[in-house]
Amino acid sequence: MDITLYRYQLPLTHPLTFHNQTIQQREGLLLHWGSSWSEIAPLPGFSRETLAEAEQETIAFLTAFKQGKTIPVIYPSVQFGLDCARRSWPVLKHTPLPPYLLLQGTPEDIIWSWKEWLYDYPSRVKLKVARYPMRDELAMIREIIRLAPKTKLILDANQLWTREEAWTFMSHLDPARIEYIEDPCATYADIRAVASHTGIAVALDEILSAETNWDFFPQLKGLVLKPTLIGSLDKCQELVKKAKANGVKVVISSSHESQLGNRLLALLAAEWSPEQAPGLDTLRYFSGSVLDDKQQVDTKQLQLVWQS
Numbered sequence: 001m002d003i004t005l006y007r008y009q010l011p012l013t014h015p016l017t018f019h020n021q022t023i024q025q026r027e028g029l030l031l032h033w034g035s036s037w038s039e040i041a042p043l044p045g046f047s048r049e050t051l052a053e054a055e056q057e058t059i060a061f062l063t064a065f066k067q068g069k070t071i072p073v074i075y076p077s078v079q080f081g082l083d084c085a086r087r088s089w090p091v092l093k094h095t096p097l098p099p100y101l102l103l104q105g106t107p108e109d110i111i112w113s114w115k116e117w118l119y120d121y122p123s124r125v126k127l128k129v130a131r132y133p134m135r136d137e138l139a140m141i142r143e144i145i146r147l148a149p150k151t152k153l154i155l156d157a158n159q160l161w162t163r164e165e166a167w168t169f170m171s172h173l174d175p176a177r178i179e180y181i182e183d184p185c186a187t188y189a190d191i192r193a194v195a196s197h198t199g200i201a202v203a204l205d206e207i208l209s210a211e212t213n214w215d216f217f218p219q220l221k222g223l224v225l226k227p228t229l230i231g232s233l234d235k236c237q238e239l240v241k242k243a244k245a246n247g248v249k250v251v252i253s254s255s256h257e258s259q260l261g262n263r264l265l266a267l268l269a270a271e272w273s274p275e276q277a278p279g280l281d282t283l284r285y286f287s288g289s290v291l292d293d294k295q296q297v298d299t300k301q302l303q304l305v306w307q308s
Contacts, residue, residue, distance in 0.1 A: 003062055004032040006302035007055070010258055010288045016104075018045030019158070026256055027051055029058060030290065030302060033085035037297055039261035040081030046206060046229055046255060049075040058082075059306050066308050076209060076231030083233040084264050094274035096266040100154070101125045102281040107132055107140035114144055121148035124179060126279065129169070130160035138172050145177050152179040159186040159206060163194060170198040180221045183207055188214040195219035205253070208239060216246040223248055224279060227265065228255040240272045253279030258290045260297060 010026045017023075021044040028041025028051065040058055042049050049057075057078050064071045073079050101122050103110045110127065125144075129137050141153065155178065161169065166184040180201040185191050188204070188211050195202040196219060203222030204214065209229040223243045227236050243250045252269035254262055262280055269278035292298040 001034045001308070002032070003034070003065075003308040004304070005055075005058060005062065005306040006030045006032070006299065007305050008258060008290050008302050010286050010290065013285050013287050016256070016285060018043060021045035026258065026286065028258060028261070029055060029081070029305065030258070030260060030297060031058070031081050031085050032297070036085050036087075037260055038081045038084035038264060039257050040077050041228060041255070041257050041261060042075070042077040043228065043255040046226075047075075047077055049077060054078050055305065062306060062308065077228050079231040079235075080227045080233070087233065089267065090271060092267065092270050094270045096270040097274070097277045099266075099280035100277045102279070103127050104285075107136045111140055111143050114147060117148075121151050123150065124152050124154065124277065126154040126156060126281075128158070129155045129181075130157040130165075130184075134165070134169055138169070141173070141177075145174070153177060154179045154182065154203075156182040156205070157184045159183045161185055163190040166190070166194040167197060170194055170200045173198075173200055175199050175201070182222075182224055187211070192217055192220075203251070216248060220248060222251055224251045224253045226253050226255045227268065228257060228261070233268075236268075237272070249273070249276055251276050251279050254282045256282050256285070258286070259283060260290055 007029055012025055015022050015024050023044055028039055031038045031040060040054050042051055042054050054075050054077050057073060057075050061071055061073055061082065073082060103125060161184050163185055178200055180203040182203045182205040184194055184202060188207060191202055196217065201219050201221040203224050205224040206229060208223060223239055225236055225239055230236055240250050250273040252265050252273060254265055262283055265280055266278060290297055
């Protein structure tokens with residue numbers, strides 16, 4: 001069986017910042033395993049491994065595999081990529097749902113782009129918060145709700161608030177307008193405390209890849225699964241099972257993977273959580289693609305890293 005590992009670089013439409021790390025382009029690895037393709041792309045600021053470390057571990061695994069040996073893999077992005085490459089993908093019963101809209105930028109930018117929608121507003125939209133002064137973000141939320149009273153908001157704080165900040169912000173929100181807030185704080189204990197106190201629904205996101213000791217409570221409405229950060233597909237499926245057993249929705253979400261990785265996540269979303277629109281509205285931040293006009297991987301623009 002032919003196995004080939006490539007590296008890609010995709011320019012972004014504008015720089016993106018994740019936990020104080022700003023990137024001008026997205027880099028990752030594409031793995032061609034027989035007839036399957038998958039992606040290994042740690043996200044700077046979120047993944048505990050760098051791309052260099054992921055590449056090193058992938059090459060070590062592939063080299064051992066070629067010699068008939070299997071070695072353990074510890075990095076989540078590598079576990080995810082290897083699992084996808086070797087997976088027997090089921091025939092889908094459902095067509096993947098389109099992702100819900102993600103709005104990023106300054107409060108002024110977001111209000112400006114929101115006004116351009118005029119009256120045909122989507123039923124659900126996701127906003128990044130905890131990045132600008134609290135009063136500006138609350139004013140932005142009020143304006144979005146005023147213009148589109150039927151739209152439900154998903155807010156993503158990326159663990160950036162203290163318990164007190166989350167408490168203050170969330171106490172200014174109307175629970176009826178908020179679908180949930182993803183990761184308002186950096187620990188499960190803080191998230192549970194502010195949700196219980198304010199009555200605002202919350203979802204666990206990046207915290208799922210770090211904390212293992214958590215359970216369900218009334219305000220917990222969603223698990224947002226980022227397989228690149230969580231790792232093996234078995235681990236992801238365990239979380240899906242646990243959520244469904246507790247009546248909590250599951251949203252499959254991207255870590256700004258390329259068009260190929262995004263497509264794999266859409267397939268997982270249609271299989272694991274077909275009734276939920278996935279959080280995959282990240283491709284418009286790329287100004288290039290790893291796919292050609294026929295939606296096949298364009299190896300001409302990739303850099304060969306390893307082959308069997």
